[in-house]
Amino acid sequence: MTRSLHPWPVPPPRVAVVDVRSLPRPGVPVLPVPRAAEPTTPERTTPEPTTPEPTTLERTSEPVIPAAAPAAGGASGSAVLVTGSGGPAGVAVVRRLVALGHRVVAVDIDPIAAGSALAAVGGVVPRADEPGFVDALLAFAAEHGADALVSTVAEELPALTAAAGRFAAAGLATWLPEVAAVDLCCDKAAFAVRLVEAGVPTPATAATVAGAADVPGPWIVKPRAGRGSRGVQLLDSAAEVTAAMTADPGLIVQTRLAGREFTADALVARDGELLTVVPRWRDATKAGISVQGTTFESEAVTTVVADALEAVGLTGPANVQGFVADDGTVTVVEINPRFSGGLPLTLAAGADVVGAYLAGVREPAAQLPYLYFSPGVRMSRYFAETYTSLDGAPVSDPCAAPAVTR
CATH class of the missing domain: 3.40.50.20 (Rossmann fold)
Structure with missing residues (x-):
């Protein structure tokens, strides 16, 4: 699979280190790089269906x-x-x-x-x-x-x-x-093995109690096939790790990383060409979903993200999660083979991964555009509501702005 780091015209050094002093921090305004950006607007409980037929x-x-x-x-x-x-x-x-x-x-x-x-x-x-x-x-x-x-x-x-x-x-x-790429991404133990094989920085991981002895602490224990923050435990003793993994063989253990957490939204063309990587800090999260974030630009983060995507052979939309340590080391924790929950921030920063993806769905042979974005764009998420009536009658939004008459 071929890969291009365009739209970054000069290939970045293949070193998983970034000077964190040069990256935007919360509370410090950052002027975005002038780029063509398209404004957009910036969330699941899922009960069992009562019927297999679509309603x-x-x-x-x-x-x-x-x-x-x-x-x-x-x-x-x-x-x-x-x-x-x-x-x-x-x-x-x-x-x-x-x-x-x-x-x-x-x-x-x-x-x-x-x-x-x-x-x-x-x-x-x-x-x-x-x-x-x-x-x-x-x-x-x-x-x-x-x-x-x-x-x-x-x-x-x-x-x-x-x-x-x-x-x-x-x-x-x-x-x-x-399917092989999806299976790798959805199996956290297999994903960690693949990244180690490819030389991509990832935390020490074990899927057995015996293997946990080789994983340095502090630890994070989570489901091998989980999503979001479901079933995640932050543990500080080897005895706790052993007890948790003995009680649930479906768990894995990893070294708990320090530093600053990021997610990078990406789109990879059908031929493996990288169309965009949009890193953003996860400034605040709730239930595993980013509710506050800031886009930033980093060649080192982009390089490691690109290497991780190439290692699993994924195409289409993806979001890559990882950490930048205080010493600048970039580590990838997981890849989700789908659009992310924090997608609105990437869209607001100018990278229309949704529109480009749909173009690729409808026209498989189309040459999709490289997508630029503006760093320093911030998102603060809030709740919004939709209303429907059981009898089909219209339900108005009590908080909607009144219509403007001229």
């Missing part, structure tokens, strides 16, 4: 989204089908596509997923590991005229890839990464 939720109120140019690509009147519309990434993808002028239809296992209310039509489908998931997607896409599929849930990817032929036959375009 429909019509939108009852218009989302507040700035005007955008009409969408390009796709047949006249065709829609984009977005999955995982109850998660932060799903909501962000729906909002961006709507802002770009696309007709969006969205599904989730939650019948009142917020992203479904923001789309033109929302539906309910089974979990990806349940029978009928693919059938429900195909039926929903056919009913609402969708010609492109955008998944925002990593756990769906194996089922979607297995059904790629069915989607193509139905006229539903997809861009799905290799």
Whole structure:
């Protein structure tokens, strides 16, 4: 797989060290580098579905989204089908596509997923590991005229890839990464082994009680196949690590890293070419989701992120999480093969990874653009609400600004 670090015109040194004194810190204003940036607007509980058949939720109120140019690509009147519309990434993808002028239809296992209310039509489908998931997607896409599929849930990817032929036959375009790459990203133990093999800095990791003896403390124990902060334990004694991993063989242990945590949103073309890396500090998080962040520019971080992506062979959207230590060492902890929950900040900084990805879904042979971004852009996230009525009657937003009359 080939890789280009463009739009960074001079290849950075392949050293996993950055002078942290030169990077933006909280509370210090940073002027963004002048680049072409496109403004945009900047979250899942998922109960079990009551039926494997897709149901429909019509939108009852218009989302507040700035005007955008009409969408390009796709047949006249065709829609984009977005999955995982109850998660932060799903909501962000729906909002961006709507802002770009696309007709969006969205599904989730939650019948009142917020992203479904923001789309033109929302539906309910089974979990990806349940029978009928693919059938429900195909039926929903056919009913609402969708010609492109955008998944925002990593756990769906194996089922979607297995059904790629069915989607193509139905006229539903997809861009799905290799299953082997997804499996590596979703298995934290296998991921750590692969990065060590590739020479990419990653914390010491063990998946057995015996192996834990070789992992220096302090420790973090977490599910081998978990997501977000679910099941994560911060431990300070080897006895606690042994007890936790004995009680749950599905856990792994890693050395707990010090320093400053970052996430880098990335988009990798189908041929492996790196189209963008947008690093951002995770200034504050809740339930594993970034609620405050700041974009920054670092050749060292970009290099390590690019090496990690190349090591697993991932294409499409990804978010890479890691730390920059006080001595400047950059370490990668994990890669999620999907759009991130902090996606709105990357969009606000000017890198339209959603629009570029959709172009690649609909036109597999298209030469996708390199995406630039502005460092020093900050995000502070707040709660927002959507409203639907059980009887289908419109429900107004009590906090909406009144219409301006002239």
